Amino acid sequence: MPYTLAAIQEVQRVANTVPLSVFHCTTKDTELMGTFVIPNLTSVLKEEANFLNEQGQFEKHEAFMPFSAGNGRRVCLGEGLVRMELFLIMVTLISNLFDPGEYRNAKC
Numbered sequence: 186m187p188y189t190l191a192a193i194q195e196v197q198r199v200a201n202t203v204p205l206s207v208f209h210c211t212t213k214d215t216e217l218m219g220t221f222v223i224p225n226l227t228s229v230l231k232e233e234a235n236f237l238n239e240q241g242q243f244e245k246h247e248a249f250m251p252f253s254a255g256n257g258r259r260v261c262l263g264e265g266l267v268r269m270e271l272f273l274i275m276v277t278l279i280s281n282l283f284d285p286g287e288y289r290n291a292k293c
Contacts, residue, residue, distance in 0.1 A: 187243035189279070191236035193271050194245070 215222040238244040 187237055187241060189272070189275060190243040191234070193268075193275055194236050196275075197271075 236243060
């Protein structure tokens with residue numbers, strides 16, 4: 186269960202749909218203390234394990250923003266429904282596409 190919740194957050198982070206609406210670009214290249222700044226934040230985290238604590242339990246970080254980094258927290262009335270639907274879809278796909286007996290002795 187914790188790994189499933191972490192995988193859902195990773196999918197939300199990687200599959201950012203906001204930039205698909207209107208093309209955006211920077212006006213000029215940015216350097217900070219001699220280092221070129223790449224404005225692609227999707228490369229910051231690449232593993233679901235980043236959302237798990239030392240005991241392997243899911244831990245939601247306050248800094249996690251799956252939709253935008255605008256002014257303040259974006260409020261969506263359907264956020265709870267979307268989280269529940271994402272969980273149900275992900276668990277249904279996993280249970281229908283993978284045979285649990287096949288991975289019983291798999292090493293991670």
